[in-house]
Amino acid sequence: MSSVLVKGWIHNIRVLGKIAFIVVRNREGFVQLTIKKSENEKLYELAKELNLEDVIVAEGVEVEKPITKIGREVFPRSIKVLAKAKQPIPIDVTGITQALLPTRLEWRPIDLRSHKNFFIFKVQSSIVEAAETFLRENGFIQVFTPAIIGGISEGGAEVFEIDYFGRQAYLRQDPQLHRQLLMVAGFEKIFEIGPSWRAEKSYTRRHLCEHRGIAVEFSFIKDEYDVIKLEEELVYFILDKLKEKHGDEFSKYGIELTLPKRPFPVLEFPEIYEILKGMGKKIEYGDDYDTESEVLLWRYVKEKYDNDFFFVNRFPFNVKPFYVMRVDNDPFWARSVDLLYKGVELSSGGQREHRYEKIIEQAKIKGISIDSIEWFAKHFKYGAPPHGGFNIGIERLTMQLLNIHNIREAVLFPRDPERLLP
Numbered sequence: 001m002s003s004v005l006v007k008g009w010i011h012n013i014r015v016l017g018k019i020a021f022i023v024v025r026n027r028e029g030f031v032q033l034t035i036k037k038s039e040n041e042k043l044y045e046l047a048k049e050l051n052l053e054d055v056i057v058a059e060g061v062e063v064e065k066p067i068t069k070i071g072r073e074v075f076p077r078s079i080k081v082l083a084k085a086k087q088p089i090p091i092d093v094t095g096i097t098q099a100l101l102p103t104r105l106e107w108r109p110i111d112l113r114s115h116k117n118f119f120i121f122k123v124q125s126s127i128v129e130a131a132e133t134f135l136r137e138n139g140f141i142q143v144f145t146p147a148i149i150g151g152i153s154e155g156g157a158e159v160f161e162i163d164y165f166g167r168q169a170y171l172r173q174d175p176q177l178h179r180q181l182l183m184v185a186g187f188e189k190i191f192e193i194g195p196s197w198r199a200e201k202s203y204t205r206r207h208l209c210e211h212r213g214i215a216v217e218f219s220f221i222k223d224e225y226d227v228i229k230l231e232e233e234l235v236y237f238i239l240d241k242l243k244e245k246h247g248d249e250f251s252k253y254g255i256e257l258t259l260p261k262r263p264f265p266v267l268e269f270p271e272i273y274e275i276l277k278g279m280g281k282k283i284e285y286g287d288d289y290d291t292e293s294e295v296l297l298w299r300y301v302k303e304k305y306d307n308d309f310f311f312v313n314r315f316p317f318n319v320k321p322f323y324v325m326r327v328d329n330d331p332f333w334a335r336s337v338d339l340l341y342k343g344v345e346l347s348s349g350g351q352r353e354h355r356y357e358k359i360i361e362q363a364k365i366k367g368i369s370i371d372s373i374e375w376f377a378k379h380f381k382y383g384a385p386p387h388g389g390f391n392i393g394i395e396r397l398t399m400q401l402l403n404i405h406n407i408r409e410a411v412l413f414p415r416d417p418e419r420l421l422p
Helices: 041-049 101-106 115-137 176-184 224-252 269-276 291-305 356-365 371-380 394-401
Strands: 002-016 019-024 029-036 055-062 070-083 163-164 165-171 191-198 210-219 266-268 309-313 336-341 343-349 385-395
Touching: 002 029, 002 041, 019 041, 019 055, 019 176, 029 041, 041 070, 041 101, 115 210, 115 224, 115 394, 176 191, 176 210, 176 371, 176 385, 210 224, 210 394, 224 309, 224 336, 224 343, 224 385, 224 394, 266 269, 266 291, 269 291, 291 309, 291 336, 336 385, 336 394, 343 394, 356 371, 385 394
Parallel strands: 029 070, 266 309
Antiparallel strands: 002 019, 002 055, 019 029, 055 070, 163 165, 191 210, 210 385, 309 336, 336 343, 343 385
């Protein structure tokens, strides 16, 4: 038996006859403190005064062959109370009584104490770690582009305006345009991990006003299929690392993590319309599909290819931003690519337009003032390589991997149209 320190929150207390059992919870798991009145009456009496979620540190002797099913067991010699928890606790950390999500978000730091929630964010951290590893090993450098911009990046109205020393500015919708400017600068292979904002009054289970992404851009591509290939390799690498690092924990929570078959299927417009029509969903030619269609396409891919991942390519140009590249010999379609996973869009990307004249032409088609994008477009007059990229939503990937119903559970402190605190 060895002497140890146990630090954490009191998860459970039971006093049975002349023995007290205190279960302590910390990020490593659970430890049972076993106190016999006959051996330490002072600690036994202290145990009866403790409450759930009190923060303690105990020093004692660890049992080599514990009887308890929770794992470790310690016979404490001393217990120091570091902080008392007011009673009653606003939500049940044990999960026996499940509070509604709005209540849990109101008490988010308490809610995050549960091991299941901690697991969500361990996985999310490992997603980012794996992505960084893959990209660095493949010659990409990490960059940091502005979160405050002077012009709307996608020509839409779903932006947060801010007062920038008396001038109108915005929180970025996407680090897209500045990443492209780094292709003009000759950086060739870059990635960025950080937040973006969208002032969209959407209350769905998969939308946020603030979200984070793994944004990748690289030069000298042949076409959007180079983008598809790189993104597939990145996603597969992430899943492989998650399986290696957290496979047992996935199983513990009843989640099956299997590596997807490669290559991921690629569905393209206008064939998309026929696929959906065959499944009873009619979309007008030239229109985008909706969220119901994403689920239908997943079912189609699952049945035909036995895969939960798939790409959709060649969207109608009229539903995509001005900076995407159109297919030269059929400009009705854009070299625009989405990656979907279990019926939810994870990323958008594809090949960008690198020719100045085309950028201006497409901005006019979209009704965008040339003056408003001149800060961006003018640099392409001086030589830009063919380039493309994508931006994978970190929260969405987390949500789909862990079968989480609402994306807000995959965010530490979510921001939506109704929630600004905590």
